[in-house]
Amino acid sequence: MQTLALLIQVLKKNKIRMTTIRKALLTLLLLRAQPMSVYDFQNQLKKQGVLAHKVTLYRDIELLCKLGIMREVSFTDGFRRYELEEDHHHHAVCTACKQVFEINDPQLEKAVFSLERRTKKLHHFASLSHHLEFLGVCTRCVKRS
Amino acid sequence: MQTLALLIQVLKKNKIRMTTIRKALLTLLLLRAQPMSVYDFQNQLKKQGVLAHKVTLYRDIELLCKLGIMREVSFTDGFRRYELEEDHHHHAVCTACKQVFEINDPQLEKAVFSLERRTKKLHHFASLSHHLEFLGVCTRCVKRS
DNA sequence: TTGCAATATGCAACTCAGTTGCATATAATA
DNA sequence: TATTATATGCAACTGAGTTGCATATTGCAA
Numbered sequence: 470m471q472t473l474a475l476l477i478q479v480l481k482k483n484k485i486r487m488t489t490i491r492k493a494l495l496t497l498l499l500l501r502a503q504p505m506s507v508y509d510f511q512n513q514l515k516k517q518g519v520l521a522h523k524v525t526l527y528r529d530i531e532l533l534c535k536l537g538i539m540r541e542v543s544f545t546d547g548f549r550r551y552e553l554e555e556d557h558h559h560h561a562v563c564t565a566c567k568q569v570f571e572i573n574d575p576q577l578e579k580a581v582f583s584l585e586r587r588t589k590k591l592h593h594f595a596s597l598s599h600h601l602e603f604l605g606v607c608t609r610c611v612k613r614s
Numbered sequence: 615m616q617t618l619a620l621l622i623q624v625l626k627k628n629k630i631r632m633t634t635i636r637k638a639l640l641t642l643l644l645l646r647a648q649p650m651s652v653y654d655f656q657n658q659l660k661k662q663g664v665l666a667h668k669v670t671l672y673r674d675i676e677l678l679c680k681l682g683i684m685r686e687v688s689f690t691d692g693f694r695r696y697e698l699e700e701d702h703h704h705h706a707v708c709t710a711c712k713q714v715f716e717i718n719d720p721q722l723e724k725a726v727f728s729l730e731r732r733t734k735k736l737h738h739f740a741s742l743s744h745h746l747e748f749l750g751v752c753t754r755c756v757k758r759s
Numbered sequence: 760t761t762g763c764a765a766t767a768t769g770c771a772a773c774t775c776a777g778t779t780g781c782a783t784a785t786a787a788t789a
Numbered sequence: 790t791a792t793t794a795t796a797t798g799c800a801a802c803t804g805a806g807t808t809g810c811a812t813a814t815t816g817c818a819a
Contacts, residue, residue: 486786486795507776522798527777529796545688545745547776547805561739572737577729581746584722588748592717594706596750600690601726603733605741631766631815652805667769672806674767692776692805 471553473499479536491529493519495538503569504542504550504560544569545602561603565610572603616698618644624681636674638664640683648714649687649695649705689714690747706748710755717748 476495480487493514497505505513507526514521530551533539540554544562550569559577561570581601589596606614621640625632638659642650650658652671659666675696678684685699689707695714704722706715726746734741751759 484787488786488796490797523776524778524799525797543690543692545690547688547692549777561733561737561741563739564742570737570739572733574733574736577732580725580729584725584746585748587722588706588717588719589750591719592706592715593753594708594715594748594750595752595756596706596748597709598749600745600747600749601729602745603730603739603741604743604745605734605739607740608738611740633767633815635768668805669770669807670768694806 471499471555476538479538483536485532485536489519490514490521490525493517493521494526494529494533498539498551498553502571504552504571505569506548506550509550543600545604559601559603561605561607563607563610564604565606565614568607570607616644616700621683624683628681630677630681634664635659635666635670638662638666639671639674639678643684643696643698647716649697649716651693651695654695688745690749704746704748706750706752708752708755709749710751710759713752715752 473492473495476499477487477492480491485491494510497510497513501513507523507530510526510530511521511523530539530541534541534551534554537554539551541549541551542560543549544560546562546567548567552571557578559572559574559581561572562568563570581599585596585599588594618637618640621644622632622637625636639655642655642658646658652668652675655671655675656666656668675684675686679686679696679699682699684696686694686696687705688694689705691707691712697716702723704717704719704726706717707713708715726744730741730744733739
């Protein structure tokens, strides 16, 4: 489990300055369970009164990725989203509200990794990683319709 | 198994005109096993001396998708690719040469569908579809490096 | 085979996520 | 508090995909 204090330490160690935007970003990351796009971040920060230009967010996010704090995940809807670098997991994307839900299911995890090994062998492909995404409609959007 | 004659029939039935570009598109679709982007199509057609504007290709592809002849698949590299509408399958993307390889593996298929059912139940998500993509390096690119 | 009308194509100009160069603002250190 | 390196914002760009409109081509009828 990560904490804000721990993440701030990582920046200090790497001689990276702590700014309003970066602190707000880290706090948000720890709070939210879903991977977020740059525009999600921007909107959430705005609600807290922190105005940040998209360029700044792209650059800060890149930095945090390089430091191993967060990770980039590309989705098939054309958006790159970002999440805390913790254990690998998969996602369910609501095609109605565009929200992304994390799926933490160790059994699913195991199954997909064995599929990756299988694919590697059968197709002589030096597989490095995989991306599994479920597309559908979340409970809230189902109720709404 | 689809044939060119059969696909041409589909267009005729729907009162859609047969043009040089459309015929070349259909022929290419039947020939190539990999899903292709608009730019892949454009390059392949150019090799056969058929010059087509990207706008035309986007529109023709949309048409063929609506007719149920081809299907759009979005990839995490930000490109939409298109393939013959046949049985569902997954893909392995070579991060070096950007080529996409189809994976036809009934066992993998079964496994992923059961994962989809599982996710649906566990996360109360009205899952409609999924996207599984393996990222790695193909045999040719491994040899090259 | 030709002429006509409807459809197909190409062009220009757009949208929108993400990127880059550069000028200005701000954080950390002395 | 002054200095200086780094962080931020702005403007202008890139590249996939889209749209409106003028022109070219197809399929059909005479």
